[in-house]
Structure formats: C-alpha cells, structure tokens
Amino acid sequence: MTLDWLPPTLIGVLLVLAVIGAVRRINLWRAGQAEKVDILAGLMAMPKRYLHDLHHVVERDKYMSRTHVATGGGFVLAMALTILVHLFGVESHILAWALLAALVMMFCGAIFVYKRRLNPPSRLSKGPWMRLPKSLLTFSITFFVLTLPAAGLPIVGMLPEGTGGWILTLVLSALILVSLSEMLFGMTWGGPMKHAFAGALHLAFHRRPERFGGGRSTGLKPVDFGDGVTIKEVYGVAKPTDFKWNQLLGFDACVQCGRCEAVCPAFAAGQPLNPKKLIQDMVVGLAGGTDEKYAGSPYPNVEVGHAKGAPNQIITDGLVNPDTLWSCTTCRACVEECPMMIEHVDAIVDMRRFLTLEKGETPNKGAQVLENIIATDNPNGYSPASRTHWAADQNLKVMKDVKQADVLFWVSDGAFDMRSQRILRSFVKLLKAANVDVAILGDEERDCGDVARRLGDDATFQSLAKRNLATLSKYRFNTIVTTDPHAFHCLRNEYGDFGSDALKDVEVLHHTTFLNRLIKEGRFHLSPLAGSKVTYHDPCYLGRYNGEYEAPRELLASLGIDVAEMERSRFRSRCCGGGGGAPITDIPGERRIADMRMEDVTSTGADMVAVGCQQCTAMLEGVVEPRPVVKDIAEILAGQLIEETH
Amino acid sequence: MQPNINVVSLVSIGRHPQSGRARRAEQDGRAVELGLTLAGQSLTVVHAGNAKEPVLRQYAGMGLPSLTVLEQSEGCDALPVLMSFLQDKSVDVVLTGVRAEGGESSGMLPYLLAEKLGWPLVPRVAEVLEIKNGEAEVLLALPRGQRRAVTVKLPFIASVDNAAQEARQTAFGPGLRADFKVLNGDSVVDEAASQWQISVAKPRPKRIKVVKAKTAADRMKAATAKPVGGGGKVLRNESSTEKAQAIFDLLIEEKVIR
Amino acid sequence: MSDLSSKDSSLDNLLRRDPRAEWIARNRLHPLHNEMLQIGGVEVRGPSGLLRKNPHVIGFIGPNGIKRIDRTNTSSASLGDKKRSSATKETQLPLHIVENPDFYIMVVADMVGGRLTGHDKDILGLAHQLVAKRNGAVTLVCFGDNKETQCDLAGVDRLVHLQGEIYEGFAPEARLNALLQIEAQYKPDYWLFPDSVHGGMDLACRLSARLGERLAAQAWQVNAEHTVCRGASASQDILRDTPRILTLLEECGDAIDESRHQVLPMAIDGIEQTTPAMVDKGLIAVDSNAVPLAEAEFILSAGNGIHNWDQFHAAAAALGATEGASRVAVDDGFMPRARQVGASGTWVTARVYLAVGISGAIQHMQGIGQCDKVVAINTDAGCDMVKRADLAVIADSEDVLAELIQLAQHYSLSKGQEEKSDAA
C-alpha cells in the first residue's frame, strides 16, 4: 500500500479550499462601494510597492524587516515551487533544490518570528498569532522532508520499506494538513495569513496610489453631495458596506502588528481608542460576527467581546462606540507607521461624517462649534467684521484694495485669538523687515474648514472651501503663506478637489518654509539666540501631512540653536492633542495628550519648545506651569531680528 | 414622551447676534426640542414665510420627517395664517419662542394667538413635567435659575425660555430629506409696520452715574470717587480677615449674598 | 450713587474762605466794594489773615432810612465765611402736587421683592417726561406686597395697590383683569411696563392682546409723538408713532430725584375675576448648586490652587454660591465635568465670579468673558486671573475661604435675628 497520492491531494484540496475562500473574501470586499481602480496597473505595480514602499515602512524595525523578507519571500517562493514539484509532479532536481533553499530561508525567518513571539511586546496581538511561527516552522520542515526525495536525496537513514514509509507519509501528511491549513486555508478564511493575501491586493488596489514611490497623499476625500437635486440615502459611512471596496480590503490587510497602537497619542492618553482594534472591528464588521477572538490590547478601559457587527449593520450601533471615533486627533501617526498602508484617518473621518451629517451627534462643543462656523465662518462665533481687528496697527495691505500682491498672507482664525495674534504680529514684523509685497484678505477671509471637515461636517467644509476659493480667484498673487498648518493643509492638499483654478500656479507655503527662504536670500538678519536650550515640536499637519521637517530646524539653526531633539520627532512626532477637533469633542481619558507631549519636551532638558502652529502653542501652553516656554518659531525669530537702521 | 398629544412648534428665522446672518432661532429651536420630547415624530413644526429659506433645513435637521410652511411673502402678518392653520386642527399644545430674533421682536405673536383662540398662554417655560388628564404641569423659568411650577389646562400656548433644554444638533442629511409641506398662506400685509423707519441700532451710551451735586465739593467727590467695587483693586498686605471682608463687601454690594 | 454725596458730610461743615470777596472788601476802589460791605458782616480778614473790624459799616439802613445797628447780628449773612451745614441735605424736596388730574399714566412696576427696581424708577421718570408739565398723574400700579417706602421720591403721584391672594406669585390672569378694570375706569393715556423677565413684558403683552392695541416693545426713546424701539435682537432701531402701551428698556428715562410726590391711593371698583386657567404651584426650591452653571449668578470656582476640597464645598454652601471649576480641577477628579468653566466647558454669565486658585489660562478666560465682576483669590499676584479681576486678593486660598465662611455665617445669623425682630 502506498500513500504517495496523499500529500499532493492534500495540497490540491487545500488549494481549492483556499481559492473558494478567496472568492468568498473578495465578495465581502466587493460589498463595499465602487471606487475606480486601475486593476491591471495596480497588479503590475504590486511587487515594486511591496519591495519598496512597504519595506520602507517595515525597515524602521530592522529585525522585523529581515525576518519578514526571509519568511515571506521564502514562503512565496516555496509555495510556488511546491505547487510545481508536489502538485504537478514536475521532476527537476533544480526546482527541488530551489525549493529546499526557499524552505531553508523560510525556516531561518520563522526562527526569528518564533524568537520574537517568545516575549512579544504588548502591541502585538496574541491568540492565533502565537501559533503562526510554529505553523511556519512546521511548514518549512515538513516540506523540506517531503522534497528531499525529489531532490534525489533519500531521506536520512533510508526509507524503511512498508509500514515505516507508510507511517512517515501519514505523519508528513498530517503536518502538511496542519501547516498548509494555516498558510493557505487560513489565508483566505480569516487566519493570520490573511494579511498576505489581502495585503498584497491592498498594495495593488490602494485608494491612494499616490502614496507609493515616495509620494504623499494626505488630503481627505470629499463627500459626494451630487448635484444638489438628488439626495443620497446616507452621507458618510454608517455600515461597513458604505466604505469603498478597497477600504474594506485595506482593513483585511492588517497584520495586527500594533505599530499604530504604539504611536497613537489617544491610546497612550487612555482615551477609548486603539487604531489596531478599530481596524479589527472593521474586519468584524465587514465579515460579520463579534470581537471575541480579538487577542490584542483593547480600547483603553473597554472590555473586549461585546462588539457585534455585520456588513449591513450600523457600525456605531454595537460595533464601535462613537467616543472611539471622536478620540482621534487625526495626527496620522498610525497611518505613517502602518506597514500595510492602511488609512485609519480616512476611515475614522468617514464614520464621523455619518455621526455629524446624519445623526447630528457631534459630542460636547462640537455642535456649537459647527453652528458657529456656519453662522459666522469662525468656530467661536465672533463677529466676522472683527476678523481684522488684530491688524489695526499693522498697516497691512488688504486684497480688496490692492487686488494683487506677490504674497497673500492667510491669517486663519488665529486672528480672533489673543495668543495667536502674537504669532501673527511676529510674522508680519519679519515680513516687513524682508520687504515682502504682502497683502491679506481681511474680513473676506473665512475659516479654512479644517475643523468642520475633521468633525465630519463635509457640507460645511465644502461650502467654506468654495467660498474661499471664489474670494481667492478675485485676486492675483504668486504665493500663499500661512502660520497655521491646518489651513496650510486644506489650501494645499484639499482645496484642489473643488474645480477652481484660484490656486493654479500658486505656491502654498507654511511660514517656516517661507521664512527659511527669506533668510537664505539674506532678506533679514538675526542675532543668535544664546542661553536657551530649545527643542522643536513637529506639528502633525506640517510634518506628517506635508513633509516639512527641515525648514523649522534650519530656521532654528540660523539662530545658532542646536535643537535638542525629542525622542519622538519628525515623522514620529507625538501629537499635541489639538488636531481633528479633539479639543472640541474632548473625550475623557486618563491623561491629557498635551501633558504627555510636554513630558517629552521636559525630558530633553529644554527650557523652551519651539513650534510652528498656533494650535500646538495653545495646547502646550494649556499644560499647567511650571513648564518650558512655548513659542512659535516666528516669535523666536522676531525676537532676534536685527532691525536695520536706514 | 406623552401619548396622543398633538403638539405644534412654531418656528421663525433667527439672526446670529454677531454676524447678523440667518440661523435657527435660539428659542424656537428649543421649542422644537421641547416639542420632540413631548410628541416625538408626530410633532408638527410650522413656519409662516418663505419655504425656500435655507434655515428651515436646520430645523428639519433636528430629525423632523416633515415641516409645514405657510407660504407668505415678506412683510406679511403671520398671525392670520397661523390662526387659520391652528383652528383647523385639534391641537393640544403650541410652542413658540419668547421673542423673535428678527423684525419687531415684540414677543406678541403667542399672546395674540392665545387671545384669538381663547387659550391660556404660559410664558417662559423651562420644562413640561407632565401632561395628564387634560392638564399639564410646567416649570416656568425665573431669573437666576429659579423655577416655578404651574398647572394649565389643555389646550394651551407656551413660549419657551432660554432655560429650556437646548436644541439638539441639526444634521445635514435629514435636513435635506425632510418633506416640506407648503401651504398657501394668504398674505395680509402688516400695514402699520410698513410705516416704521428702521435703522441700524445706535449704540446706547451706558448711563454714567450722574450725581446731581449741589455744591462744588459734591461734584469734586463724584468725579474723583473710585467706582464702587474698586475696579482692579489688588489686596496684598492686608490680613486675611481684611481681605475676606473686602470680598464679602463686594458680594453684598452685588446683592449675590442673600 | 446718592450715598456718595451723603457719606462724609464733614466736608460741608468746613469754614470756607472766599478770596475774591475778601479782596473786594479790602479794595475800597472796587465798584462792588460798598455792596460787599453792605451785605457783609463786620469782620473782614485782612491780607495777613487777621480779623479786622470795619467801624464804618456797622449797622444798616433801616426801612425808614435811618441807620440801625443790629447788635444781635442775626440779619446779616456772613460774607467771607460760608458755613454750610449738612442740615440742608435734610431739607424736604419740593412736593409735586397733582389735583384732579386731567389724565393718568399707568406704570405697572415689577416690584421685585416688593420694592421698586431701578428699572421701575426709570420708567416712573419717563412717565413724568410724558406728563410734560400738564396736569396728569403718574400712577404706580403694583400687585401684592409693597415694601417700598420711597414711592414719594420715585415720582408716584397716585398709587393703585392691588393686594390679595389672587395677585400673589404667578397670577397673570388676575392681574390682567385688574388692569382691564383700571383701563375701564381711568382710560389712561399711557400704559408703561418694564420690558423685563420679571413679568412686566408678559403682562404688557396680555393687555395689548386683550385690548387689541399694538404695543411698542423694547422702547428706549419715547416722547409724545415718536418712539424708538430696539428690534431684531437689538440690532435695529425702529422709529414709530408712540402707541398707548409700551414696554420699556432699562435706562429709558431718568429716575425722579428732585421732587416728592403725593402717592395718593386710588380706588379701583369691583374687579371681575374669573377662575384662572393657570394655577401657581409655587416656587421650586432650587439649591444654588443645582442651578445650571450658565444661569448661575454667583459662582465660586475652584482651580489647581485648592487643596482643601471639603472647605471649598463648605464655602460654596455658606455663601450660597454655585460651584464651578477649572479644567485641571476636573481632570484631577475633584469636580464633575459638568462644573467646568471655560472654552471646553460652560460659558458662564454670572454677576460675580469668584475664582479661587485659578491661574486664568486663555481657555478658562473665554468662559468668563460675560461675567460682570471677577474676584480672584490667588497666591500669585502676576497671574492673568489677578490681572483680569475687579478685586484680587493675594493670599492662600485656604485662609481666605476660612474667613469667608465665618463672615457668611455671621451675616446669616445677624440677618436671621433681624428677621425675627422684624416679625416681632
């Protein structure tokens, strides 16, 4: 009796099951909303995206990146060769040797996976994930043994005839069943290996293909309000199937590596948000079921096991608590860190849109702020006619009068806030010293819409954007400069969606970038700042959203400041807690995000923290004294300005 | 929610105090909110005026399935159309704001309706506690957060005070989807009002404390006296007792200690 | 403030020199020299300040042309030294008498707590302007308790005082019936009401609706022909003919202060009362700490500078204040979130905001922008709260709160006794 047919049959059956699972899974994704994707180009680009972009992220953890190349690469190769060698029985020593090599590679990788799993950091999920290294090892060993004969190497000690071989085949088959179930069946039926299948396709069909190849794509996608005549059934995402299909695909790609969790400021502050859990809840939603099997860290202070969801069930009715969604500061730290390139912020804002636009349930001050924005074009309900009061003594040109200028200074709502006005004045002082031909919009300016949009009110955002664009299109200027990174982001990355050419050929700059240019051109001169130890806080909307890490540092360097960097800086900068309307929705946690950030500052020993954002300034200054001084870079520069005497 | 109560909330176009732009009126919003707690989805919300006014969507966005508009051109008297609308229905409770944010803002509308319909008018309601056996128990808002309980027989009209539950957030989607029932209201032009001259409000000077002094010494004293309460006074070196006394005196002077 | 002029009356009793008069008295060539000496006394101060007697001017020319010397020195007023005594303060103001008035102006006052409010007094003043020297009587209509002792000084010519249980508390229907009877009996030229939350506006609207006469609301400039009213949330002025019924804003007129008035009671014939549709069930006891923060008129607010929380709560109770808190106090779990004042808490409108141990961060200040009087207790004289405060006390919060609790207890004790003796 020979059982030689058993291993290939098992492989074949599991492959068929995997294909069935894949079709099923694909159908789950296809339940989402249509989104135009270039399928072919995406598939073609996939390997490069994996090797380049994904690894660019994974690379931050060298250990894991090598492990993953060995394990993943080894597995993909081994699987392909296994199909040839064992399923189709191609008899080639070369192939068999190649297969052996791949399996050895995979084995080595799996050893490292195993080692990491011996004492996993808290961000990693446990549960089935703990068994994965064992499955990987089993797979590599089993197939190694199975392949030896094909490579012309009889199994060590020779195969005993009869029962011995029979038993060995049985044992091997059992091991094949175990490991291949994990690797193939699990891949498409929801096991840990699902990440490979969904991850690969997510790379191919990503909703923001611009992100690959070093690009940046951070602007939120607008809600389609149509022509204003036909009214859609729902605005925003109410049910999992309201997501775009490739968003659903993206959720499925999550490897539960918990890198997002590790960087999330809301999670660290003990607010009920954990981006990893959120993505897993989305998976529960798209596939239907409960979160009982979730084996990672929960939302702080929320017990796991009570969330239920289904593709057509409202997410906030039982799957995700709205407070989870409102805790997010939209800092994008999670997105920046996610190796699977999942877009948490898009998903969160999509769901917020439903809460705001459909349910009218923006928490705390949210409703009032939105109402104010609608009625006064600023979040605090100040008289729109008082927008330029701060500049009464600044002698600034107003576009309404001059019609054109080289530079348009976008003042932002800081105009209404006494603290922010100090930043504005400092900046104006520098502009004047550099003789810049600058004008402001004056009372014609409106809130940029940032807060409304992040609070989910895209209707108001779009209305503001369109009205602002209409105003901008009346005037001629080459550059827009603003001291507010949020306005900067909206103008630069989000206003483009509204079919206006008001910003065509216009460069939108943050004031630090602009000032840095002026300094390089020698347009004004500064005296060095001595006697202060200074650190710099990267605002999320300047750094991660717009990639500007250098200009602020160069500016500080031009004052002779050697920035004492915080451990979390640049793309890993920790949010101040001020973004995404989080101070407005103000979901309680155990700590304040700003307090944690101030601890980061203090631990550098700095006595001053430089920032480039009025919101960060407000948040950090909200930390109880004693603490380091908080100053916008414009303020620091203006203090060191050498005023030319003519 | 009270079963089988027919509630009508009347709404007008508000005016934002800072920007002067049209908005959901503060008190009318609360009238709708109160109506929703009393009658839920069966609440009728009525506006006399222009059905195209976008602000009406803000009321509808509070979750109203429909909103009735008695179409009228500007400058018309809302009273007759509202009267005929209400007379046709068997209404138990009519809720309005105390005072409109635009126009004359006399606050007369609920009174005139009540007078014409012969119903009682309950002014400045903060809360409706209970409606039972054809009688309602309501809380009136008094200054300083105080409340008075009053019972009133149905049907009645109530004007809703700022102390009532704040209007819920308005949601864009439901606002768009609400069904507007537009009825033709007849247009009686408000003749008297059309005679008025309306101008931007002149600032009213704050009354200075005129001291009708009979002598130069009095005048001098009046001119140099520190405003009572000692604006911006800082006590540093006095004893704790003196400091506390200074605070206590101010509290008494401001009449917050009773 | 009238108490300002009456305090410190010692000033008025000072001997005052009139340098000009003295100089004329010395200068015999001055055209007024004689007159001055005529009215003057005998004693004149010389340039050195010494008293001098002028023997020539002793005595005066009597009615029959003969010079007389008045040894009692009573008829001549003193020249140089004017001695004013506080007695003039107590002189009775002239009594304004109205007899058989040709018409009436009814002022229906709020009489909060049984006393005329400042608002009421302004309206009485305005009513007198409307009388405009004609023979009309300003009539105060008041309901329920009248504890006002100075109606005469406030300009009340006639008084309609309606007492009785039916008018007590919330009784707009009974009150309206009374007004209707007054209307029938006296047909007043004007009905003036305070445009207030104390019932003035409510009653005015009822009268206006019942009589079918359109009132002018929120009036602030009124004469016999024209009235200027605020409209559209006080953003517009509406100029219109003056109607017979008006509700008036505060400071619409100047309160009476130079005359006394008769306060003659007026009788009202049988008032027809019906069973009211609304029944007053009485005031609800609202604990000061249950008052919503936004409505509270006196807030005792705690910040990071409070270390003895029991004492803080005791102080709030003793002072009858509503409790507020800074965000830090809330974050640290000492106060509930609903008590947070500021940008992300409640925006308050208190008349007095007493901030204890609060530094005055911008976000906190945003919430108290509409408070009338801010009082700060803080150890740091340089903090922003102290800068903003109308009265700031630089001290440890615990010490001052302890003193305040004592003061409040004494005060309520003595008040309790006063009330007892009042009742006795």
Ligand SMILES: Cc1cc2nc3c(=O)[nH]c(=O)nc-3n(C[C@H](O)[C@H](O)[C@H](O)COP(=O)(O)OP(=O)(O)OC[C@H]3O[C@@H](n4cnc5c(N)ncnc54)[C@H](O)[C@@H]3O)c2cc1C
């Ligand atoms: C977006 C945002 C929103 C915010 N919203 C709010 C808000 O709505 N409300 C709010 O309050 N804050 C808010 N904050 C926080 C605010 O910035 C301050 O951190 C907070 O108001 C400080 O509270 P505090 O004054 O109690 O504490 P501190 O700043 O620590 O001040 C304590 C004060 O007590 C004094 N003190 C200490 N000991 C004593 C003593 N024994 N006796 C007397 N005085 C003493 C100190 O001198 C100091 O002035 C917000 C911050 C941000 C960033």
Ligand code: SF4
């Ligand atoms: S955007 Fe920032 S706050 Fe939001 S989930 Fe990601 S890491 Fe957390």
Ligand code: SF4
């Ligand atoms: S969402 Fe991304 S970063 Fe977060 S656990 Fe999943 S794969 Fe990791």
